[in-house]
Amino acid sequence: MSSSATESDALATNDDRLEVLFGELAELTGQRNAIDGRIADIVAAIDHGNMWGATGARSVAALVAWRTGWSLTNAKSMAAVAHRLPEFPRCAEGMRQGRLSLDQVGAIAHQAGPDSDEHYAKLAAVATVSQLNKALSLEPRPDPKPKPRPEPTRSVTKTNDEHGTCWRIRLGPGDSAKVDAALNSHRDALIADWKRDHESVEGDHGEDSSQDNDAEVRAPMPNTGDAFMSLVEAGWDAEVARRPHGQHTTVVVHVDVEKRIGALHLGPLLSNADRQYLTCDATCEVWFERDGQPLGAGRSTRTISRRLRRALEYRHRTCAVPGCGATRGLHAHHIRHWEDGGATELDNLVLVCPYHHRLHHRGVITIRGPADNLTVTDSDGRQLDSGSLARPPNRPPPAVAPYPGPTGERADWWWYQPFEPQTPPTNN
Known part of the structure; x- marks a missing residue:
């Protein structure tokens, strides 16, 4: 047998094998899309039913990341799809039938305007995620009509209600620029600290993707509100000696x-x-x-000695609430409340993040001892654990058609007609 005939037979065999593998890949991808569609329905029920807060999770995305073992990026995409599920019934049905992927529908849910379900459902059937993002960026956004306002004067007002205090600050352009610069500076410093903490934990865990959930559900990235409080505390305490009575914050x-x-x-x-x-x-x-x-x-x-604090940090490096990997700004919580006679001792203390500390005292979660064997339960008495809910399936995969995927052709944006939001009617 000649060498050319042997090479031809091997090439034919590889082509056939590749065709079989592509067919199986399309079938599994269609089933995965359909499963993601069902997960979106479940998350939507949790989101729109306001049930996620009872679990002690910070957000719907954090809950999804915790209970599925996904990264927070994928969880945010699923949460966005679930939140806008009623607005995009055609796209959601495409997921359930295995024709559209979570990444495709997630891009639409993140960026698309209202009443665009039909337009993007047709486009998603043939477009890649990159092409969808390009099309979404071309969608015109309504320009808010500026309202004439009088020149602002400096004023600070405060209102209280049962939910907290609302501060309203009115400044001129120059003063506002100063405040913006100060807030940006403090926020950048807080974010730099947050990133160092994040990277140090990732370095401890290595590249193991199983640690993504624990690393991603720690304390959220500092925002402008955190920067404002940092600015207040720094400015107030820096010149404490100049003020009457020398009071700190x-x-x-x-x-x-x-x-x-x-x-x-x-x-x-x-x-x-x-x-x-x-x-x-x-x-x-x-x-x-x-x-x-x-x-x-x-x-x-907060007068826990340094030695006691170090012992607490050595025992538990992160927030004690399962599913939360916060490591910075942790509070030393008294398992038996301090006002009930709980001692400030190692056996009666555990580290929790400020978010879950407040949730505990509001009755949303319960923390019981002893400190070396904590039991954390939600508002319904269910015990929380740090593992995901993933387990081997006990039902057959969804019976859907293989996933056809995008067409792969080059998009000619010159001829593309972006989605045009409908102009609201005016009352003349």
Whole structure:
């Protein structure tokens, strides 16, 4: 047999084998898309039913990342699809039938305007994710009509309600530019610290993708609100000696030892959850009273010694709540509440992030000891664990057609007609 005949037979065999592999790949991809469509329905039910908050998760995306073992990037895409599922029924049905992938529908859910479901469902059937992103960038966005406003003068107002305090600050362009520069500077510093923490944890875990979930659901990246508080604390405490009484940014709480009623100094009453939170580990000064008369000042509640803090960090490097990998700004929480007589000792302390610390004192999650064998439950009493819900399937895969995929042809954007949002009717 000649060498040319042998090479021809091998080439034919490889082509046939490749065709078989491509066929299996298309079948599995179609089934995966259909499974993602069903997952989107489940996440949408959790999202629109407002059930995710009871789990102690920070967001729907964090919940999806935690319980599926996905990266936060994929979880955010799924959360976006689930949140806008009622707006895109055709795209969602394409996922359920295996014709559209999560990445395709996720790009649409992140960027598409209202009433564009039919347009992008047709385009997604033949377009790649990159082509979809290009088409979405060409979609015209309505320009908000500026309203004439009077020249702002400096003013600061404060309003209170049961949910918190709202500050409204009005500044002129020059003053506003100064505040923007200060906030950007503090936010950049906070983000740099956050990234160093993130990279150090990733370095400890290596490149193992199984650690993505724990690394991604830690404390969220600092935002402008965090930068504002950093600016206030830095500016106030930096020149403390120049002010009357030399006061730092210390929160003062008055607690009635008999009635268990707490109030801020010269401020409103505190809820039971806020009182327990402030007297547990937040930086504050507690004054005890009986019959309206002060008895004396309690300790500043974040006075855990350095040695005790190091022992806590050595025992648990991250937030003790399963699914949360926060490592910075952790509070030393008293398992038996401090105001109930809980001792500031290693056996009665555990590190939790500020977010889950507040959730515990509000009754959303429960933390029970002993410290070396914690039990964390949600508001319905279900025990939380750090593992995902993934398990071997016990039902056959979805019966859907193989995934055809995008056509792969070059997109000629000169002839593409972007989606045109409908102009709202005007009342003349």
